[in-house]
Amino acid sequence: xxxxxxxxxxxxxxxxxxxxxxxxxxxxxxxxxxxxxxxxxxxxxxxxxxxxxxxxxxxxxxxxxxxxxxxxxxxxxxxxxxxxxxxxxxxxxxxxxxxxxxxxxxxxxxxxxxxxxxxxxxxxxxxxxxxxxxxxxxxxxxxxxxxxxxxxxxxxxxxxxxxxxxxxxxxxxxxxxxxxxxxxxxxxxxxxxxxxxxxxxxxxxxxxxxxxxxxxxxxxxxxxxxxxxxxxxxxxxxxxxxxxxxxxxxxxxxxxxxxxxxxxxxxxxxxxxxxxxxxxxxxxxxxxxxxxxxxxxxxxxxxxxxxxxxxxxxxxxxxxxxxxxxxxxxxxxxxxxxxxxxxxxxxxxxxxxxxxxxxxxxxxxxxxxxxxxxxxxxxxxxxxxxxxxxxxxxxxxxxxxxxxxxxxxxxxxxxxx
Numbered sequence: 001x002x003x004x005x006x007x008x009x010x011x012x013x014x015x016x017x018x019x020x021x022x023x024x025x026x027x028x029x030x031x032x033x034x035x036x037x038x039x040x041x042x043x044x045x046x047x048x049x050x051x052x053x054x055x056x057x058x059x060x061x062x063x064x065x066x067x068x069x070x071x072x073x074x075x076x077x078x079x080x081x082x083x084x085x086x087x088x089x090x091x092x093x094x095x096x097x098x099x100x101x102x103x104x105x106x107x108x109x110x111x112x113x114x115x116x117x118x119x120x121x122x123x124x125x126x127x128x129x130x131x132x133x134x135x136x137x138x139x140x141x142x143x144x145x146x147x148x149x150x151x152x153x154x155x156x157x158x159x160x161x162x163x164x165x166x167x168x169x170x171x172x173x174x175x176x177x178x179x180x181x182x183x184x185x186x187x188x189x190x191x192x193x194x195x196x197x198x199x200x201x202x203x204x205x206x207x208x209x210x211x212x213x214x215x216x217x218x219x220x221x222x223x224x225x226x227x228x229x230x231x232x233x234x235x236x237x238x239x240x241x242x243x244x245x246x247x248x249x250x251x252x253x254x255x256x257x258x259x260x261x262x263x264x265x266x267x268x269x270x271x272x273x274x275x276x277x278x279x280x281x282x283x284x285x286x287x288x289x290x291x292x293x294x295x296x297x298x299x300x301x302x303x304x305x306x307x308x309x310x311x312x313x314x315x316x317x318x319x320x321x322x323x324x325x326x327x328x329x330x331x332x333x334x335x336x337x338x339x340x341x342x343x344x345x346x347x348x349x350x351x352x353x354x355x356x357x358x359x360x361x362x363x364x365x366x367x368x369x370x371x372x373x374x375x376x377x378x379x380x381x382x383x384x385x386x387x388x389x390x391x392x393x394x395x396x397x398x399x400x401x402x403x404x405x406x407x408x409x410x411x412x413x414x415x416x417x
Contacts, residue, residue, distance in 0.1 A: 004077050004080045009066075010069075010070050010073065012032035013049060013050050014031055014032070014035040014036065014039055014049055015034075015035040017032070018070065018085075019031070019066070019067075019070060020032060020034070020070075020085045021033040021034065021067065021088040022062070022063040022066045022070070023036060023060040023063060024060070024062075024063050025048055025055055025059075025060060025061075027048040027051045027053045029048055029050045029051060030063050030066060031049075033060065033088070033091075033126075036049075037124065037125055037126050038125075040055065040125075040129075041125030041126070041129065042125065060091075060126065062090075070085060071084055071085055071087075091126055091127070091130070092123075092126075092130055092131075094133060094134045097117075097120070097130060097136060098135070100113050100120075101113075101117075101134065101135065101136060101139050104117070104143075110171060111170065111171060111174060114171065114174035114175060117131065117136065118174060118177050118178045122181050128182050128183055131182060132185060136182065137179065137184055138191070140178055140179045140182075141192055143171070144172060144175050144176060144179070144202055144203075144206075145198055145199060147168050147171050147175065148172065148202040148205050148206060150168050151168045151205075169210070169214070172206060172210060172211075172214050173210075173211055173213050173217075176218060176221065177213070179221060180220055180221055186228050189224055189225050189227070189228045190228050190229075192221075193225045193226075193228065193233055194233070197236065200237070201238070203218040203219075203221060204238070207244035207245065207247075207248055208240075208244050208247075215248055216253050216254050216256065219248055219257050219260045219264065220256065220257065222241075222260075223261070223263050223267075226264050226267045226268060227263075227267065229267075231271065234267070234271050234274065235273060237268060237277070239277050239281070242265075242268075242277045242278050242281035242283070243281045245261050246261075246265075246278070246281040246282055246283045249261045249283075249286050249287075249290065250286045250289075255299075258290075258299065259298070259299065259302065262299070262302040262306055263302065265306055266306050266309060269306065269309045269310060270309065275312065275315075276313055278310060279310055279313065279315040280315070282319075283306070284307065284310055284316055284319035284320050284326075285319060285323050287303050287306060287310075288325060288326050290303055291307075291329050291330075291333065292325060297337055297338055300337045300341055301340050301344065304341050304345055305340075305344050307330070307344070308344045308347045308348050308351075311348050311351040312351060314355065317356045318356070320348070321352070321356060321361060327364060330345050330348050330349065331345070331365075331368055331370045333345050334376075334377065335373065335377065339383055339386070342377065343383060343389075346389045346393070347389060349365070349370060350393055352365075353365075353392075353393045353396045353397065354396065359400075362397050362400050362401075363400070365397070366397075366400065366401055366404055366407075367406060369406070370393075371401045371404070372406065372411055374390040374393055374394050375394070376411065376414075377390040378391060378394075379411075379414050394415060394416050395416050398416065402415060
């Protein structure tokens with residue numbers, strides 16, 4: 001079949017393919033909708049690919065004239081196997097979202113509108129951007145705060161109305177689902193964090209008494225919020241939040257919720273005071289139990305990273321040593337997961353060795369193979385930082401370990417002098 005040359009102005013500058021839904025950005029350049037949306041939203045670029053000028057908003061104007069020209073060209077070349085592109089469905093508009101948000105203020109329409117908003121948010125990135133610009137995040141956050149207060153009031157009653165509680169719970173599930181699927185921008189997330197802690201308190205209450213779905217969405221939202229929070233905001237976190245996040249970890253609600261909870265605690269525990277809160281919320285024994293069962297590389301790395309951070313405080317080290325499998329499970333993970341995990345494991349053991357190593361603990365470390373593992377770390381290829389830490393631990397306990405029969409003969413040559 002004879003090849004047909006496509007006119008250059010029908011070609012998308014990004015994908016270099018025939019445009020199916022041409023749209024024009026504020027810089028005046030026309031792209032195929034799918035390609036420019038991927039550039040703007042998935043790759044999170046905010047400049048025009050051709051002009052390199054900034055695109056302050058995500059306003060994409062359909063180029064109907066060019067689309068009709070492309071359709072006509074396709075029809076004229078049908079004999080050459082060119083299929084006519086279909087007329088695209090009009091994208092959602094800001095006014096349509098605003099109308100839905102207005103209708104959602106009515107209790108009778110609320111659930112139906114939230115389901116519709118959820119459907120729109122999960123369709124594509126352009127819809128999510130449009131929803132955020134129309135004020136959906138603020139509306140949903142306010143709804144969550146109000147419904148959480150209603151839910152708490154119902155539970156406080158001597159004879160709680162189960163039907164009212166069920167309706168409120170269902171609304172919270174939908175509102176949180178929409179908020180999560182919006183994949184909010186940094187500015188919107190900062191706005192939620194800076195809301196005097198009220199929204200964070202609402203999400204904490206949801207993690208305590210919400211459905212499994214709501215608890216998962218709450219911790220995933222909090223994880224995103226904490227990624228943009230500043231030191232002052234992170235320093236003011238309440239003890240109740242740590243208690244509920246650790247409880248969610250223990251309950252193993254879902255893989256995604258567990259990963260979000262671990263990332264949240266890692267981020268929050270970079271603040272010294274929060275480490276103690278996490279430890280007092282029983283994070284360390286829960287993490288050790290998780291590590292015993294974990295068979296996923298990334299999850300194991302995050303658990304070890306969090307344990308490494310928590311062991312930087314005396315309370316964290318004491319909790320790790322109190323757990324019967326604490327040191328053993330950390331030692332076992334060396335050279336079995338990844339280089340990142342190796343560094344975290346050796347970091348944990350170094351904290352123990354420098355600040356909490358009693359004679360009995362030093363002997364326990366020797367008996368469960370810590371010394372042998374550290375000697376092996378010195379022999380295999382890996383980051384120099386990990387080897388420096390391993391060598392430091394071996395030197396710290398040289399008197400107790402150097403001549404021990406627990407260290408294999410072939411490793412003695414690696415033992416630091």
